[in-house]
Amino acid sequence: METFYRGRRYRENPILRRALQETTIDRNKLIQPVFFTEAPGSTEVSSMPGMYRHSVESSLPYLERLLKKGINKIIAFGIPAEKDETGSAAFESDGIIQKALRETKKRFGNDLYLITDVCMCEYTSHGHCGIIRGNNVDNDATLPYLGKIALSHVDAGADMVAPSDMMDGRVGIIRNALDTNGYTGTPILAYSIKFASSFYGPFRDAAGSTPGFGDRKGYQLNPPNSRISLLEAYADMEEGADILMVKPALPYLDILKELRISTKLPLAAYQVSGEYSMIKAAVEKGWLEEKSAVRESLVSIFRAGADLVITYFAEDLDYDQ
Ligand code: PBG
Secondary structure, three states: OOOOOOHHOOOOOOHHHOOOOOOOOOOEEEEEEEEOOOOOOOEEEOOOOEEEEOOOHHHHHHHHHHHHHOOOOOOOEEOOOOOOOOOOOHHOOHHHHHHHHHHHHHHHHHHHHHEEEEEEOEEEOOOOOOOOOOEEEEHHHHHHHHHHHHHHHHHOOOOOOEEEEOOOOOOHHHHHHOOOOOHHHOOOOEEEEEEOHHHHHHHHHOOOOOOOOOOOOOOOOOOOOOHHHHHHHHHHHHHHOOEEEEEEEEEHHHHHHHHHHHOOOEEEEOOOOHHHHHHHHHHHHHOOOOHHHHHHHHHHHHHHHOOEEEEHHHOOOOOOO
């Protein structure tokens, strides 16, 4: 009698294989990013095939299709007509995102859960995520703006706010701005562990938010670091974040897993634009099969410990598996 391990007993029969599957993809855990623009109609993002920038009006039938497919959460990004030094279009009450929030709430009520990205880079003329002093983003001068932006989103109908700017102290400032205005029940999803990644390129194309000078390495995290990166998540937790996020997803699953082990808070991961475009490009070339590649990448993110995944693929999958 041979004595080696017979692991194939677990997977040869497809019924047993499925029954023993430890991780599944549930559409209730997916969040679709949506780009809202002041320009009319819908235009495809050239570096993100299948993703569009929508005017508020043309977003409504799109959002209706999303809901029909069972995707009931979006994260909204705004692309304003005008940008300035202080990103003022980010907090005006008739800014693009505020208009989009009011219209979508009016149309879909509580059937569609609205999360907003709180940041300045899509709104500033220099493309940085805060107020510039000299050659630097001034952390403390930026904080009150972030509080104001988050508050303007919730005033317009946001159900949750997600700060992505990577300034120190922003979660506490935003929590305070919401609480003192009666929004104690609005959760904060903090982009806590956000790396200075080359995988955001297609997003910056979509949002026109490439920095005009320098880079974001002074505020976004250094990719080789895991210990120092985890400290960001602990700080956000102390300041009152309700959900912590790791971004990008696939290249940083080790960090997601470590965070899963070291906190009880719900965790999110963002499968970013570059992760989307890489798969799309390989599919276009006939080098990968889309559905199975997407499923495998998503299931890996859930397996590492994500409770929620932001992904551009949310809208076009029949994933329950
Ligand atoms: C805004 C923001 C960015 C992304 C999400 N929020 C861009 C950046 O930090 O440059 C990237 C998302 C993606 O690549 O899909 N700060």
